[in-house]
Amino acid sequence: MNLPAEFITKYQKLLGDTAPAFFAAFDEPVEKGFRVNPMKPVTPAMKAKMTMPISYSPIGYYGKVNGNALEHLAGAVYSQEPSAMTVGEVAKPALNERVLDLCAAPGGKTTHLLSYLQQTGLLVTNEINPKRVTALGDNVERYGARNTVITNETPAHLSKALPGFFDRILVDAPCSGEGMFRKDPDAMQYWTPAYPAECATRQREILMETVKMLRPGGHLIYSTCTFAPEEDEQIIAWLLQTYPEFELEPIEKVAGMVDAKPEWADGNPELAKAARLFPHLMRGEGHFIAKLVYRGSVEPKEPRLVRDELKPEQRQLWERYAKQANLTDLPAWALQAHGDQLYGVPAMMPVTRHLKIFRAGIQLGTFKKNRFEPSYALALASADLALPSLAIDHQQWEHYVHGETFQLATTGKSGFTVLTCAGLPVGFGKVVGRTVKNFFPKGLRFLATDENTQL
Ligand SMILES: C[S@@+](CC[C@H](N)C(=O)[O-])C[C@H]1O[C@@H](n2cnc3c(N)ncnc32)[C@H](O)[C@@H]1O
Numbered sequence: 001m002n003l004p005a006e007f008i009t010k011y012q013k014l015l016g017d018t019a020p021a022f023f024a025a026f027d028e029p030v031e032k033g034f035r036v037n038p039m040k041p042v043t044p045a046m047k048a049k050m051t052m053p054i055s056y057s058p059i060g061y062y063g064k065v066n067g068n069a070l071e072h073l074a075g076a077v078y079s080q081e082p083s084a085m086t087v088g089e090v091a092k093p094a095l096n097e098r099v100l101d102l103c104a105a106p107g108g109k110t111t112h113l114l115s116y117l118q119q120t121g122l123l124v125t126n127e128i129n130p131k132r133v134t135a136l137g138d139n140v141e142r143y144g145a146r147n148t149v150i151t152n153e154t155p156a157h158l159s160k161a162l163p164g165f166f167d168r169i170l171v172d173a174p175c176s177g178e179g180m181f182r183k184d185p186d187a188m189q190y191w192t193p194a195y196p197a198e199c200a201t202r203q204r205e206i207l208m209e210t211v212k213m214l215r216p217g218g219h220l221i222y223s224t225c226t227f228a229p230e231e232d233e234q235i236i237a238w239l240l241q242t243y244p245e246f247e248l249e250p251i252e253k254v255a256g257m258v259d260a261k262p263e264w265a266d267g268n269p270e271l272a273k274a275a276r277l278f279p280h281l282m283r284g285e286g287h288f289i290a291k292l293v294y295r296g297s298v299e300p301k302e303p304r305l306v307r308d309e310l311k312p313e314q315r316q317l318w319e320r321y322a323k324q325a326n327l328t329d330l331p332a333w334a335l336q337a338h339g340d341q342l343y344g345v346p347a348m349m350p351v352t353r354h355l356k357i358f359r360a361g362i363q364l365g366t367f368k369k370n371r372f373e374p375s376y377a378l379a380l381a382s383a384d385l386a387l388p389s390l391a392i393d394h395q396q397w398e399h400y401v402h403g404e405t406f407q408l409a410t411t412g413k414s415g416f417t418v419l420t421c422a423g424l425p426v427g428f429g430k431v432v433g434r435t436v437k438n439f440f441p442k443g444l445r446f447l448a449t450d451e452n453t454q455l
Helices: 005-025 044-049 082-091 108-117 132-144 155-161 185-190 197-211 234-244 269-273 312-324 375-378 394-401
Strands: 032-038 060-062 077-079 096-103 122-126 148-151 166-171 216-226 246-249 273-278 288-293 333-338 343-346 357-361 362-368 369-376 389-392 416-422 422-431 435-438
Touching: 032 082, 032 108, 060 082, 077 108, 077 357, 082 108, 082 166, 082 216, 082 273, 082 288, 082 357, 096 108, 108 122, 108 132, 108 166, 122 155, 132 148, 132 357, 132 375, 148 343, 155 197, 155 389, 166 197, 185 343, 197 216, 216 234, 234 246, 234 269, 312 333, 312 362, 312 369, 312 416, 333 362, 343 357, 375 422, 389 394, 389 422, 394 416, 394 422
Parallel strands: 096 122, 096 166, 122 148, 166 216, 389 416
Antiparallel strands: 032 060, 032 077, 148 357, 216 288, 246 288, 273 288, 333 343, 343 362, 362 369, 416 422, 422 435
């Protein structure tokens, strides 16, 4: 690979004897990986792929998955390069926490955090870029999350709205992306010797806002996919100098991870508690991760939480559907209607004004004249709910994602039914006699074949 000349000079100086091995790694094949969603069933095709476990993630495997496969479209697997998986493992939220993923699109780390929250607590997942937030929305929906609010905000607006609110914040910072050069050589186009320092300025600005959103005792996880000390050790050194309330917590170094390098910043030996992942030392593209605990003492005021906002007739329609669908023991939602759309907003979400919310919670469905039509998102989030369901085979699933109706061998129970394939909820169908009407979203339909949907 043709690495920029100044990049080579810089890392020759920094890495000394090990620089040749580091440069040689850029000519090795890209490492692929995938995570399994612990909130969904494992299909036989997944089982057959889960042969090379990643030692530091109980849900991570080496290998490639196909974006058109049933398992991917139904949110049972998520493609992620292996070194990026260390971030979710280090961040690992406990059940019921309030978590913020501040720089989240397309959602690799968000879906990893969701795997540990297990539908409890609250994940606010934010993406500043309005184009990228859509992909984040799609990935959260596929993953089947019922506890997530997606915002499209600047860190400054969020910190104003949610001061001292979070138990855990992940800042997977926008960076110079040196760890992406192998996967995406175009990333090198943006690189100049001055680029890491420019990114560092933005990273400090993001962190200044992040600090305002942590509660005392909360954790901050900072990560980048670059090797540049300006954006890694030097950012953490600056954070510790500027905010003495932060303490680094040690990250266990496994599978080739190494201590971060104090000598690449201000020499503070504490910095060695953070971790570096180099492509010549481990199977992955490269990352930097630091975990800090915030020892601030000012307890924030508890915010007012969201409440139901439904017209009586809407409540009636929803309750009628919920009863039919066995949704009696409802998840912790505030039910809110926006126009004819009903959302289940995580009950732990505070009331916020002036925030650009891309999606608050899960879209449950649409109010039609005198009835309620459940949504695709609800089907994908129903793996552990007792909604009426109907098993279809792979062939029927191929017809389903193409938008076709199909026939049952015998008359089925009428009404909206979650269709499952290999145990995975894939969307709604409406059974009328022997016909299953297709409710797979029009925008997602495609011509599926046995070949193009192989996991
Ligand atoms: C490294 S990427 C995030 C990858 C993501 N966490 C994942 O695992 O899929 C960094 C993200 O930060 C966003 N970003 C850029 N400038 C930002 C800013 N000033 N504040 C917050 N986020 C920003 C970018 O749009 C980008 O999506």
